[in-house]
Every structure is written in structure tokens, then in C-alpha cells.
Amino acid sequence: MTVKNHVLxxxxxxxxxxxxxxxxxxxxxxxxxxTAIMGTDNNKELLAQAGLLADSGKSATPNDLIVAFxxxxxxxxxxxxxxxxxxxxxxxxGTSGGTSYRPRSMEGALQTLPQxxxxxxxxxxxxxxxxxxxxxxxxxxxxxFSDNVPLEDEVDLxxxxxxxxxLMMGPDCxxxxxxxxPLGFANAVPSGRVGLVSASGSGLQQVICLLAESGEGISHAxxxxxxxxxxxxxxxxxxxxxxxxxEDSATEIxxxxxxxxxxxARDRVLEAASRCGKPCVISFLGEQEERASRGNIQMExxxxxxALRILKLLGKEPPGWAFLDDKSRKQIESIxxxxxxxxxxxxxxxxxxxxxxxxxxxxxxxxxxxxxGLEREQVGGDLLIxxxxxxxxxxxxxxxxxxxxxxxxxxxxxxxxxxxxxLLDVILGYxxxxxxxxxxxPAILEAQKIARNGGRRLACVVALCGSPDDPQDMDQQQKxxxxxxxxxxxxxxxxxxxxxxxSRGAAGPLPGGDTRG
Amino acid sequence: MAExxxxxxxxxxxxxxxxxxxxxxLQELGFPVVQVDWRPSAGGDHRLTDLLSRLExxxxxxxxxxN
Numbered sequence: 001m002t003v004k005n006h007v008l009x010x011x012x013x014x015x016x017x018x019x020x021x022x023x024x025x026x027x028x029x030x031x032x033x034x035t036a037i038m039g040t041d042n043n044k045e046l047l048a049q050a051g052l053l054a055d056s057g058k059s060a061t062p063n064d065l066i067v068a069f070x071x072x073x074x075x076x077x078x079x080x081x082x083x084x085x086x087x088x089x090x091x092x093x094g095t096s097g098g099t100s101y102r103p104r105s106m107e108g109a110l111q112t113l114p115q116x117x118x119x120x121x122x123x124x125x126x127x128x129x130x131x132x133x134x135x136x137x138x139x140x141x142x143x144x145f146s147d148n149v150p151l152e153d154e155v156d157l158x159x160x161x162x163x164x165x166x167l168m169m170g171p172d173c174x175x176x177x178x179x180x181x182p183l184g185f186a187n188a189v190p191s192g193r194v195g196l197v198s199a200s201g202s203g204l205q206q207v208i209c210l211l212a213e214s215g216e217g218i219s220h221a222x223x224x225x226x227x228x229x230x231x232x233x234x235x236x237x238x239x240x241x242x243x244x245x246x247e248d249s250a251t252e253i254x255x256x257x258x259x260x261x262x263x264x265a266r267d268r269v270l271e272a273a274s275r276c277g278k279p280c281v282i283s284f285l286g287e288q289e290e291r292a293s294r295g296n297i298q299m300e301x302x303x304x305x306x307a308l309r310i311l312k313l314l315g316k317e318p319p320g321w322a323f324l325d326d327k328s329r330k331q332i333e334s335i336x337x338x339x340x341x342x343x344x345x346x347x348x349x350x351x352x353x354x355x356x357x358x359x360x361x362x363x364x365x366x367x368x369x370x371x372x373g374l375e376r377e378q379v380g381g382d383l384l385i386x387x388x389x390x391x392x393x394x395x396x397x398x399x400x401x402x403x404x405x406x407x408x409x410x411x412x413x414x415x416x417x418x419x420x421x422x423l424l425d426v427i428l429g430y431x432x433x434x435x436x437x438x439x440x441x442p443a444i445l446e447a448q449k450i451a452r453n454g455g456r457r458l459a460c461v462v463a464l465c466g467s468p469d470d471p472q473d474m475d476q477q478q479k480x481x482x483x484x485x486x487x488x489x490x491x492x493x494x495x496x497x498x499x500x501x502x503s504r505g506a507a508g509p510l511p512g513g514d515t516r517g
Numbered sequence: 518m519a520e521x522x523x524x525x526x527x528x529x530x531x532x533x534x535x536x537x538x539x540x541x542x543l544q545e546l547g548f549p550v551v552q553v554d555w556r557p558s559a560g561g562d563h564r565l566t567d568l569l570s571r572l573e574x575x576x577x578x579x580x581x582x583x584n
Contacts, residue, residue: 012555016536110532120534130558145536183539246564248525
């Protein structure tokens with residue numbers, strides 16, 4: 001092992017660009033392992049843990065780029081660095097509005113684009129509040145994609161925005177679609193009559209994708225960040241979004257989505273929704289006792305039932321995605337017949353936090369003692385992990401972009417003799433990985449091989465969350481994953497119920513159009 | 518205070534600060550976007566960054582030049 005570090009002073013690239021660079025380096029001759037990473041203390045520690053930190057890299061500052069690689073056999077160091085420099089230069093062309101000019105500040109950007117009305121911010125969390133404050137000061141609405149932002153900063157930013165009459169979407173806002181313009185992780189869905197405000201990015205994506213597959217579009221989809229309905233933030237931006245959609249003439253039905261909110265935020269949102277003058281579907285995920293109709297409000301408890309309720313309000317027939325076809329049902333029965341009852345624990349590896357959460361409460365409602373990676377580190381039995389959680393994304397891209405962690409975790413799960421079912425989500429759309437199936441399919445094949453070598457069968461159930469018009473070609477994604485042996489459905493709730501059926505060895509209760517699980 | 522810019526009245530025009538992949542998407546679809554050449558303020562020094570933020574909040578300094 002010959003570890004080399006090159007420190008490129010004052011060279012900054014974002015985490016996605018660095019992920020791509022790292023991959024390209026690993027494809028070069030003699031390079032056994034490679035990483036390009038900014039020189040923060042945290043990142044240097046990660047490099048050291050990976051055995052890729054040389055003495056020369058220790059002096060890097062957070063503003064420097066460390067190019068680290070292991071040459072086996074030694075040699076070709078110069079060729080690697082020539083390739084890296086070429087990539088760094090070529091990667092800076094072809095963006096920034098069609099020119100190579102990149103203003104160094106938001107003020108400069110406003111001079112270039114005077115009509116700008118939105119700042120989309122995805123810098124590392126420790127810098128995010130500062131950039132968002134600048135944007136609000138300039139009169140810009142903000143979509144703050146960054147996570148790892150302190151809660152007190154979120155409260156302050158949203159108060160600043162409200163005082164200026166601006167929208168402050170996020171932090172940790174992964175998606176929005178405004179007048180058909182996709183922002184962040186967003187799907188190619190048609191324009192339509194449904195307006196949404198969501199404290200859950202992947203939850204929002206699941207609902208609009210199920211609607212799109214049923215031929216229904218949206219007016220606007222506004223993300224507000226997962227903590228908006230906490231005690232501290234108190235629904236500040238969901239209320240602003242609701243107000244905006246109430247006044248929007250294109251919006252006929254309003255949909256509000258969140259994990260279970262704090263009581264006072266819940267009361268505020270319900271009160272405002274009851275007065276909005278439009279039909280409202282409110283999805284507080286997991287609040288089954290609240291599933292009811294009251295005035296203009298219909299409460300739902302999962303994403304699938306939310307989409308079904310919207311379609312019903314729009315006079316649509318129950319869609320195909322709510323049902324299992326005969327082939328899938330037979331596949332499930334075959335898996336159950338060939339799986340040892342002692343090896344049927346579920347391992348969920350999610351990129352969408354809300355999809356993970358939805359699966360967790362569906363499984364628990366079905367009697368599983370399912371744990372989440374956030375509650376406990378070491379558990380036997382069913383375990384669902386949100387790999388997009390802050391703790392897994394420091395210094396690296398979101399798992400919708402970067403599949404390395406999930407593929408590794410999938411292979412590890414296959415080696416666990418207790419695990420019989422792996423649950424995965426694959427989220428398509430703009431900003432997401434251009435070909436997720438190409439990343440996951442080899443890992444699924446390898447995982448199944450590992451299980452077979454251990455005398456077991458491993459079922460892989462995939463919730464494919466996408467729109468027929470997404471750039472990844474949803475049909476092709478489904479074919480590739482199915483060919484690798486995965487069972488693919490489009491409703492995350494249905495995927496969870498299938499996993500439960502396999503785990504419990506009984507396909508009987510699967511749908512039908514029953515969405516209660 | 519800067520002029521407020523309404524968001525839902527039409528397709529947004531976006532200033533992108535951070536992940537370039539988001540600006541690339543908008544550009545490819547033909548929507549107006551400008552990518553800011555962002556890098557950590559104060560050379561990534563957290564202590565200096567905090568100090569700058571406090572100065573900005575107090576209105577004693579215009580630190581935009583540090584970016």
C-alpha cells in the first residue's frame with residue numbers, strides 16, 4: 001500500500017463533484033483506493049480511519065482539497081494527478097447559466113440575474129444559516145437544502161422570512177416544485193390542480209409520483225423541512241405555505257404532509273386549514289386514530305392512503321399501483337415457500353427518511369417489533385435505517401446520489417444469517433443518481449449470492465418512487481432491478497406490507513386495495 | 518430592507534449556492550439560474566466565521582467581501 005496525498009490550496013468543490021472525482025480516480029490504472037475530500041478536521045479523521053491520510057495531508061485546511069489515493073503497485077502518481085487536474089478544470093465548464101462566469105457572492109449573482117427570486121442553498125450545514133440570512137436580506141425566498149443546521153438557527157431564519165413576507169423552505173428541505181420548476185430532488189410530474197406543503201421530502205415525492213402515475217399533476221409542491229412542525233418552529237412555514245396555496249388560483253386541493261407534529265403546531269395547522277376554503281388532505285403519518293373527515297379536512301395516516309384520497313376527491317378510479325399483479329403475488333409465495341422461517345428478519349436501508357418512517361410504523365402496526373437505526377445501534381430482529389439521516393451524510397453526498405453506503409450495507413445485511421428480507425427505496429427524479437438500478441442491481445445480485453452460499457434465500461423488496469417522465473426512465477429502472485431478482489412496487493407502504501408478509505410467511509393479507517395494512 | 522420577490526407568481530429564477538448538480542438540472546431544462554462560486558467563509562475557520570456572523574448581525578460590518 002502506497003498512500004499519496006496532494007493538497008490543492010484554496011480549491012473548493014462540492015460533495016457531489018468530489019464523489020464523481022473519487023470514482024474516476026478509482027478507475028485509473030494502479031489506483032487501488034482513492035478519495036477527494038475537503039480538508040476539514042472531520043474529513044481528515046475519516047481519511048485517517050480509511051488509512052488514506054499521509055503526512056502531507058495533515059496540514060490541509062478546510063479551504064483546501066485533499067486528493068488521497070493508494071497506488072498498488074506504486075507508480076503513475078504523476079499520471080493520476082494530471083488526470084485529477086484535468087477533471088477539476090473540465091468540471092467547471094458548462095454550468096452557471098450557460099457561461100463559465102461564476103459570481104463569488106449572491107450580490108454578484110443578482111447583478112447577473114436581476115429577476116432572481118429564489119436562493120437555493122446546499123452548502124455544508126455549519127455555513128448554511130449565514131448564507132440563508134444573506135439571501136433573505138437581499139429579498140430572496142430561500143430553499144435551504146443543507147442539513148446539520150441548528151434548530152435555533154431555523155427558528156430565527158423562519159422568523160426573519162415571515163417578517164419580510166418571504167418563504168424559507170428548510171433547512172433539510174430536499175425538494176420543491178414551483179410552477180413546474182423542479183428544485184433539489186424533484187420529480188418530472190405534470191402540472192395540475194393539487195398543491196402540497198410538506199415537512200417531508202421523500203413523503204412529498206412519493207405522493208406526487210403516485211398521483212403522476214395516475215395521470216394527476218400538481219400546482220406547487222413546497223417543502224418546509226422536517227422540523228417545521230416541532231414545538232420550537234411551531235409550523236411557521238407550513239402555515240405560510242398553506243396561505244400561499246389558499247391564494248393560488250391554480251390550486252384546487254391542498255395537501256399537507258408531516259410526521260406526527262407537536263401538539264401546538266398541529267392545532268395551528270388544523271385551525272388554519274379549516275378556514276382555508278379549499279378541500280384539504282392532511283397526512284400526519286402514523287396517526288391512525290386521527291384518520292377521519294372533519295369539514296373540509298380529510299385526515300390520512302400514510303402516503304399511499306393520502307394519494308388514494310386525493311384521487312378519490314378528483315373523481316379518479318383506484319389506480320393499478322395499489323394492487324399486486326398475479327406474477328408478483330406468485331413470486332412472493334415462492335419466496336415464502338423457500339425461506340426458512342428462522343431467517344426472516346427485515347433489514348430496511350432507506351434513502352428517504354419519511355419512506356423509512358412510514359415503513360416502520362406500518363410494520364409495527366402489523367405486529368413487528370421493528371427498530372430504527374436512530375433508536376438503537378445493536379438490535380436483533382427487524383431493523384430499518386434512514387441512511388439519509390444527518391449522522392450518515394456529514395462530508396458526503398445524500399444516499400439518493402451516492403449509493404456506496406447502501407450497497408455496502410446491503411452486502412453486510414446479506415451476511416447476517418437472521419436477515420431474510422431487505423427493504424430498499426429507490427427515488428428517481430432530477431438531482432438524484434442518473435441510474436440507480438445500475439448501482440443497486442450488482443449489489444442485490446451479490447447479496448443474494450452471499451445468502452445462497454450460506455444456504456439461505458434473501459428477498460429484496462424495492463419501493464420504486466418515481467414519475468413516468470423522470471429522466472432515469474422508470475420502466476428501465478424497474479426492469480433492471482427485477483432482472484437482478486428484486487420484487488419492485490411503486491407504493492412504499494405496499495413494499496412494507498410485502499416485506500411483512502415474507503417475514504411472517506403468509507402472503508394472504510396482501511392487497512386488494514386495502515390500504516390500512 | 519431589500520425589495521421582496523414573490524415566488525409563486527411564475528417560474529422561479531434561481532441563484533444556486535452549493536451543489537452544482539441542482540443548477541445543472543435547471544440549466545438543462547432552460548430555467549434561469551446562476552451558480553455562485555461559493556467557498557467556506559474565513560477560509561473555513563469556524564472561529565472567524567462565527568465572529569463574522571456576529572459582526573454582520575450587529576450591523577457593524579459588511580463581510581460580503583470575505584466570500
